[in-house]
Amino acid sequence: MKNPFANLFKKKNKNEAESNPTPKPDSGKKKEGFFSKLLKNRLGKSSIKGEEILGVELTPKEIRLAQVSSNKANQWVLDKFYVHQFDGIEEGGTVLENQDKIADELKLALLKSKVNTNNAAIAIPVTSAIIRVVTAPLMNDEELKKAIDTDSLWENLVQLTDNLAEYSIFHQVINKDEKGNTMDILFVASKLSDINSYTAIIKKGGLNAVIIDVKCFALKSAVDQINQIAGSIEDSNLTAVIEFGLDENYVMILYDNNPIITDIFIRAQDRKTLSESNNQEEMDALVRRYMTQVKQAVQDFESKYEKRIRNLKVTSNLPNVEDYLASFRKNMVNTGYNLFNPFDGIIVPAQLENETKFSNPSYFSTVMGLAFRKLDVFGYYKFVTAVKNINLLPNRENMIAQKKAKAFSNFAFKGIAGIVVAIYIVLFGFSFWQITDLNKKIAGYDEVTQTHELRKLERNKYLKEKKKMDKALELSQSIKSNKTVSFRVLAQIASAVPKRVKFSSIDYNGSDLIVIEGVAFSDQDILKLISNLNNKKLISQASLASMSLPNDQQGSQTMKGFKIACILESV
Numbered sequence: 001m002k003n004p005f006a007n008l009f010k011k012k013n014k015n016e017a018e019s020n021p022t023p024k025p026d027s028g029k030k031k032e033g034f035f036s037k038l039l040k041n042r043l044g045k046s047s048i049k050g051e052e053i054l055g056v057e058l059t060p061k062e063i064r065l066a067q068v069s070s071n072k073a074n075q076w077v078l079d080k081f082y083v084h085q086f087d088g089i090e091e092g093g094t095v096l097e098n099q100d101k102i103a104d105e106l107k108l109a110l111l112k113s114k115v116n117t118n119n120a121a122i123a124i125p126v127t128s129a130i131i132r133v134v135t136a137p138l139m140n141d142e143e144l145k146k147a148i149d150t151d152s153l154w155e156n157l158v159q160l161t162d163n164l165a166e167y168s169i170f171h172q173v174i175n176k177d178e179k180g181n182t183m184d185i186l187f188v189a190s191k192l193s194d195i196n197s198y199t200a201i202i203k204k205g206g207l208n209a210v211i212i213d214v215k216c217f218a219l220k221s222a223v224d225q226i227n228q229i230a231g232s233i234e235d236s237n238l239t240a241v242i243e244f245g246l247d248e249n250y251v252m253i254l255y256d257n258n259p260i261i262t263d264i265f266i267r268a269q270d271r272k273t274l275s276e277s278n279n280q281e282e283m284d285a286l287v288r289r290y291m292t293q294v295k296q297a298v299q300d301f302e303s304k305y306e307k308r309i310r311n312l313k314v315t316s317n318l319p320n321v322e323d324y325l326a327s328f329r330k331n332m333v334n335t336g337y338n339l340f341n342p343f344d345g346i347i348v349p350a351q352l353e354n355e356t357k358f359s360n361p362s363y364f365s366t367v368m369g370l371a372f373r374k375l376d377v378f379g380y381y382k383f384v385t386a387v388k389n390i391n392l393l394p395n396r397e398n399m400i401a402q403k404k405a406k407a408f409s410n411f412a413f414k415g416i417a418g419i420v421v422a423i424y425i426v427l428f429g430f431s432f433w434q435i436t437d438l439n440k441k442i443a444g445y446d447e448v449t450q451t452h453e454l455r456k457l458e459r460n461k462y463l464k465e466k467k468k469m470d471k472a473l474e475l476s477q478s479i480k481s482n483k484t485v486s487f488r489v490l491a492q493i494a495s496a497v498p499k500r501v502k503f504s505s506i507d508y509n510g511s512d513l514i515v516i517e518g519v520a521f522s523d524q525d526i527l528k529l530i531s532n533l534n535n536k537k538l539i540s541q542a543s544l545a546s547m548s549l550p551n552d553q554q555g556s557q558t559m560k561g562f563k564i565a566c567i568l569e570s571v
């Protein structure tokens with residue numbers, strides 16, 4: 001089989017990548033108006049938040065489902081995760097060879113997982129895709145479209161062996177070199193017959209395929225997202241990943257946000273060793289042959305781009321992959337090998353914790369990468385690397401147009417509803433103003449009545465206080481000796497009272513004891529009063545006699561009642 005990764009990606013022009021990370025708009029292109037941009041931005045943001053995409057990975061032995069969303073803190077949350085295992089497909093059988101069986105199992109998986117969306121993102125094997133980055137003369141959007149519509153561009157640059165009409169093709173300009181008058185175009189294609197078979201399986205299973213990705217790009221999506229969660233800038237710019245297993249084997253170096261992929265060849269006997277053998281000598285020999293190719297790919301990259309790769313993330317469908325990692329490290333020193341975890345940094349609800357505990361979590365890198373995908377019909381993400389936007393769905397343009405129309409329709413409906421609500425608010429506001437004016441007048445009359453009642457209550461309160469004062473005066477007049485001392489004591493007591501303390505009574509036995517009753521906001525206020533009293537010259541000792549919680553209330557806070565006994569200094 002021809003290597004699908006041969007001459008896959010070339011490095012961007014360094015100066016351009018630094019000074020012009022996004023493609024410049026064509027000079028002849030009409031600039032988009034402010035309100036048009038605002039509308040698309042609002043619609044795009046709304047559509048992105050409202051998208052519910054289910055990642056679906058189909059294999060001959062199991063179906064993997066994953067769905068994620070972002071919370072208010074912009075953290076990824078795992079909403080759905082389910083692995084459905086099944087039998088009935090012969091060893092070596094493929095998904096496309098057992099379409100009805102896979103569709104039936106998908107129905108069962110969806111039923112058990114209780115998925116609440118029908119929009120699915122799937123990935124085809126790398127071996128089913130043609131991936132190229134081609135260099136073409138610099139063109140504006142109109143010129144590029146014309147060249148593609150006439151088939152002249154792909155016929156000259158890609159030179160497929162079959163008719164272009166037999167392929168589903170995705171392309172995107174990923175780099176423009178205005179100085180060199182060239183541009184780099186990502187070209188991804190797959191046979192229509194294969195794509196239609198995958199979409200038929202998804203449809204029979206009860207879902208609607210909206211994104212068809214390629215497995216290597218889904219893996220890149222997972223790695224990029226986990227790096228972003230971890231905040232690893234270095235890893236985001238330079239990450240190496242090894243896909244090691246029974247199905248596909250390659251090295252993918254993520255540099256300058258583009259994947260550089262090298263296919264790793266393994267023999268039929270090697271696949272048998274991977275699946276059946278526990279013989280250490282056979283395993284070590286396999287790793288040596290494997291690592292020879294990995295080393296060459298790494299050395300080629302380091303020599304070309306003058307960058308050093310020190311760590312490689314490993315993904316694998318082998319249950320005993322850890323046994324091979326030890327051998328990897330022996331064959332390539334000064335390089336770390338870590339098993340990639342696509343759940344790292346993602347919030348996993350308690351009900352899914354057991355579902356995501358695996359000895360080899362990298363097994364689910366593809367389905368998690370698919371779960372991170374967004375259709376983004378309005379291009380809310382201003383500039384995203386092309387490999388995050390891969391979609392080989394044949395009717396994607398019609399589907400996107402329908403979703404745009406639906407979004408516009410919903411937006412228009414909301415707009416009309418908003419106008420109706422606004423008119424209602426204006427009419428309601430006018431009526432409310434009239435009612436409010438009348439209520440103010442009524443309130444004026446009520447206020448007079450309330451004021452009269454308050455003054456009546458205050459008068460009664462003052463009368464009660466007057467009675468208490470008359471009684472106190474009567475009591476003071478009954479003191480025949482040490483009157484001067486008594487009033488001095490009362491003056492010192494008055495100066496000791498904190499702001500948040502109020503007295504209700506003061507009882508004096510005529511000789512050496514004064515009992516004070518009152519209320520305070522807190523225990524600290526009572527303790528402060530006692531401390532102040534103990535610091536007065538005419539008071540020998542002040543102590544708390546009792547404390548209670550009376551019905552007296554200040555605002556929403558209940559005040560505490562107290563009784564303090566003061567022993568006077570002998571005169």
